[in-house]
Amino acid sequence: MLTNKKxxxxxxxxxxxxxxxxxxxxLVQEGASVxxxxxESAKEFVTPLTFQALSRQPVYDYTFYEPNPENIAHIDLADWADVVLIAPATANVIGKLANGIADDMLTTTLLATKAPVYIAPAMNVNMYNHQAVQKNMQILRQYGYHFVESGEGFLACGWIGKGRLAExxxxxxxxxxxxxxxxGGLSxxxxxxxxxxTQEKIDPVRYFTNHSSGKMGYALAKAAKERGANVLxxxxxxxxxxxxxVEVVPVTSAKDMYEAVMTHFEQADIVIKSAAVADYRPKETFEQKRKKQPGVWSIEMERTTDILQTLGEQKDAQILVGFAAESEQVEFYAKDKLKRKNLDIIIANDISAxxxxxxxxxxIVTVITRDHRKKTYPQLSKDEVSFxxxxxxxLYMERNAIK
Incomplete structure (x- = not known):
């Protein structure tokens, strides 16, 4: 699988x-070109000659080393790679990449590449858990970088915990x-x-909402785009x-989302409803900020339109995928939702886990399909879950001869 991969x-x-x-x-034994x-710090631990002998390629360690006067080395490397792997990745380099700093051969090349980038962190457990390092890793995830999870165990510094480079x-x-x-069926x-x-307005400064971050839906959009789909x-x-x-339509309220989904539903081949849409909204809203008043403030709520139910009732040839985020009897409620809302696939997950x-x-998800297939996956990154x-x-489309 890695033969001739760069x-x-x-x-x-x-x-x-x-x-x-x-x-x-x-990697070389697998047929890859490495x-x-x-x-500079890496050379304090292993000599460049070691990597040169193992890869049978020159080692790049200086930004201004230009073996070919007709080309710029860090741009050539950035364009050459099918994939980039940083292993081990230190807190220092992770911080530089997250903040767009390019002050050596590695960081200048990374900022110039369009290849997928995998980062395998390795550091002391306290460094790994530091708020700044975690924030920088989250920024890089948002930029589309992939992470190879660090292992746990005895570290070289003497601490025990997370921070070991993956094997x-x-x-x-x-x-x-x-x-x-x-x-490849999404091309x-x-x-x-x-x-x-969604956010359901109470007055100009208050609204009802939920804890959804959007990470699952954004990961799905990225993965679908990588498979050749036209993604909205x-x-x-x-x-x-x-x-x-990916084309993005920003919305705020459940009503906004309903209108946007219905506008594009007829042209869709597949609809994946991963949003956490409010089930209720205030029956009355205020144009001006409501001031403090004595006593209890009661807000009467009314149901929003059930988007997934509506899609299930109106769908023709579309594949309709829903999510069941539950805190108890997860599989029971997921199967009920699959049938009741006329879905093709339901993704069940226990939000309390x-x-x-x-x-x-x-x-951690369980995928349940209309044709009675069920598969539970272990805890994975949301990119891997999307895959x-x-x-x-x-597979569902293939089993049911849907083109």
Whole structure:
């Protein structure tokens, strides 16, 4: 699967750099063409000669090293790569990339590349958990970078916890999965995805909303676009950057989302309703801020239009996918929703489970289909969950001869 793939391996300064040497050897054995960038700190742990011998390629460690006077080295490397892997990735380099700093060969190349980038962090557990490092990693996820999860255990510094560089064998599997051909049934399909929360106005400064971050819907939109789909993302208020190449329709309220979805439903081949739309809204709203008054303030609520129910009643040839975010009897309520709302597929998840639900970067889902297939996936990143959901959609289409 890695034969003739061009992999740019970026090695940062840390004791885990020795694992990068083993990884280089494994990549070459798999048939990949590997080029290496090393930071100055990385050379304190492993010599460039080691990587040169293992990769049979020159090692790049200086921004102004230009072996070919007709080209610019860091641009050539950026354009050459099919995929970029930073392993080990230090807190320092993660921070530079998150803030657009380009002050060495590695960071200038990374800012110039359009190739997918995988980051495998390695550092002390306290550094890993530091608020600044976590924020920088979240920024990079929003930029579309992929992360190879760090392992837990005894660290070189003597601490025990998360921060170990993933084993070379595990990183190898991540790269193989990256190049694994997908089923490919979404090329040219029109996919409409809803994401995020809605906000139901009370007055100019107050509204009802929920904890949805939009991360699941945005990950689905990105994954569908990567599979060749024409993707329309209808998004409630979130702080996420839109996936590259995806058309975004911003909305605020449940009514806004209903109107946007219905406008585009007829042209859709697949609709994935991952938004957390408010079930109720204030019956009365105020144009001016409501001032404090003695006693209890009661707000009478009325039902919003059930978008998924409406789509299920009106769907023709569309594939309709819904989410069931539950805190109890998850599978029971999901199957009921699948049948009652005339869905093709329901994605069930327990929002009370650790590592799942709103705001989390991971999720744990069970996919249940109209033709009685059920598959439960372990805790995965939302990018990986999206990959699996789209696979299930394509398999459903294949089983039911839907083109």
């Amino acid at each position: 992999i740019l391996l970026c090695v940062c300064g840390g004791i885990a750099a020795f694992k990068a040497a083993a990884l280089t050897s494994k 080029k290496i960038i090393m930071t 070379p064998e595990d990183i190898l599997e991540v790269l193989k999965k990256h190049f694994q051909p997908t089923i 040219g399909k029109r996919v409409v995805i809803t994401a995020g929360p 993302l209808i998004s409630g208020p979130v702080t996420l950057s839109p996936p590259y190449g 650790e590592g799942a639900g709103f705001k989390s970067d991971t999720n 699996n959901i789209l696979n299930e959609i394509e």
